[in-house]
Amino acid sequence: MNLQITPLVSLCLSASCAFGLARSKTVSWRLRPACVRNPLALLWLLTLAAALVTAPPAVRGQTLAQALNATNLTWTTSGFYGGWSAQTTTTHDGVSAADSGRVTSIATSTLQTTVTGPGTLSFWWSNPSSESQLTFSANGTTLSSILLYRTWQQQTFYLGAGTQALKWVYAVFLAPGDNSHGYVDEVSWTPGATAPLITSQPAAQSQVAGLDTAFNVAAGGTPPLYYQWQFGGTDIPGATRSAYTVTNVQSTNLGLYSVMVTNSIGSITSSCAPLVFGQVAAWGASAYGATATALGATNVLATAAGNYFNLWLSADGTVSGWGWSVNGVTNYPTDLTNAIAISVGYSHCLALRSDGTVTAWGGQNHGETNVPAGLGNVVAIAGGPTSYSVALRADGTLAAWGWGYLGETNVPADLTNVVAIAAGYGYVLALKADGTVTTWGNSAPAVPAGLTNIIAVAAGQGYDLALLADETVVAWGQNAYGQATVPAGLTNAVAIAAGNSDSMALRADGTVIAWGYNGNGATNVPSALTNVVAISAGAYHNLARVGTSPLILATPVAQLAKSVSSFSLVVPSQSGRVYALEYKDNLSDANWTSLPLTAGTGTDLVLLDPTASDSQRFYRVRRW
DSSP states (O other), rough: OEEEEOHHHHHHTTTGGGGEEOSSSSSSEEEEEEHHHHHHHHHHHHHEEEEOOOOOOOOOOHHHHHTTTTTTTTOOEETTTOOOESSSSSSSSSSOEEEEEEEETEEEEEEEEEEEEEEEEEEEEEEEOOOEEEEEEEEEEEEEEEEEEEEEEEEEEEEEEEEEEEEEHHHHHHHHEESSSEEEEEEEEEESSSOEEEEEOOEEEEEOSOOEEEEEEESSSSSSEEEEETTEEETTOOSSSEEEEESSSOGGOOOOEEEEOOOOOOOOOOOEEEEEOOOEEEEEGGGGGGSSSTTOOOOOOOEEEEESSEEETTSSSEEEEEEEOOTTTTTOTTTTOOOOEEEEOEEEEEEETTSHHHHEEEOOOSTOOOTTTTOOOEEEEETTTTTTEEETTTTTEEEEOOOTTTTOOOOOOOOOOOEEEEEEEEEEEEEEEESOEEETTTEEEEEEOEEEEEEEEEOOEEEEEEEEEEOOOOEEEOOOOTSSOOOOOOEEEEEEEEEEEEEEEEEEEEEEEEEEETTTTOOOOOOOOEEEEEEESSEEEEEEEEEEOOOOOOHHHHHHEOSOOHHHHHHHEOOEEEEEEEEETTTTSSEEEEEEEEOSOOOOOOOOEEOOOOSSEEEEEEEE
């Protein structure tokens, strides 16, 4: 009986002669008669032989160079547990890839090689852990890094002349260690210089008059690269970097901006990016263009800031936005023409329609966009950063759906009289008509005892804000960056917003104050920003909507009308606000009777009491 195997595998079986194997003169194995007389030995040999014949290449001792698809390069590795190695379980090409191995909080795992430039380097990598970082560098300069990137991502770098020492380093930054690994696959090195190319064009932008705006370009090609920005086709003196900032935007600055990129091989000119006046200011982290407000941001009713992306609601009921197109958040529904409010979660969007229904898009397939069938009479919405959604009905009850793995969607069965909601990281805040707050979810911070007289709430990542009727702000929960430490003397606040770890308040004079984490400039409110009428806090950036008229600090009523059995009035409303008409038959009555909640539309809102009789009745309008 012969088992056909390769010479490489035959070496692995050299120690199996004790079981009766003998080497033939060909690349095959034969069984000695002793094996035939021993059924157990024969069964073992047949099983081993089958495994060896079908085993993947890595099991046969594949090298790092083979796993990386780069046998033309010399690879070395080091690490506390031995460094990088070849494996076949997690790959991009379906064959094999390099694995960092496990590391601890006091160690790293390094993969390295050397090339001679100029040339083009490309590779695929993945890092599924949120507690570690996979970093790539050339000659000691970090060029890219990733964390919590479960899918494979391709990277391409154009390296200059001379020796280039390349390193991939996997490191843990949270004790005690990391059970996940980092991966690199399909490394390719192509010698030779490359002419300049534009990898990300300058973005068209709108900006509030008097503020600064920045244009950016991303270019490839063999370094060094040289930049020259142009306005209307004419060179701008001194504008020779990859970014150019227009300060104090005025009408004379409006027009077309472009940039020419040059290296030793040639040059290329970017597309033209227009700058126009707009109504929304953005600041903070600029990744994915999150702070480059798109064209068309005029006649805006509301904004919503998310995870490096933003939405705005126009007066015509349509929704648009800009920034990171994660999970299709920029695939705005084409039939959405009657929206009156918007909200966002980590990677999904919600819109409230004028008929009281909810539309959702984007998402991570955790059910956050699966609006419950039959859900109607909605007056407010909130998208949660942990992939869930909440809706407030006109009768003061709630509906929640989505992932809810931290209990976010477990709305208390007896919860009623809710007038406002906020979605936090793993929990929900519900403001009740009596000025108190109810919260649930495994990550909910404890609400301060006795806190009442609240008229608005905002939820961040483990901390909360409350706006009181006396126009002061209270905060509680996580405070590592001072996000829950309200600035001393903050008064006259009329709106609040909470981001990941930074907080904002809008004051009655139309100015904004921010505090908390500022590693990305989220609390650097533009000094010239005034006339703000609404604010939104994103993951690491913030938005302000600038109006042409002062803030509506009270709710003026008009067009009072009385019929035989009804009473109505008109109030100017704001998108995202909730209104209620309340009455008493006698001013000496202890309590006001509230009619169903009504969603603000951004236009004049009719509030109706369909039960008014000929007897006297006293009314008031409340807004949250």
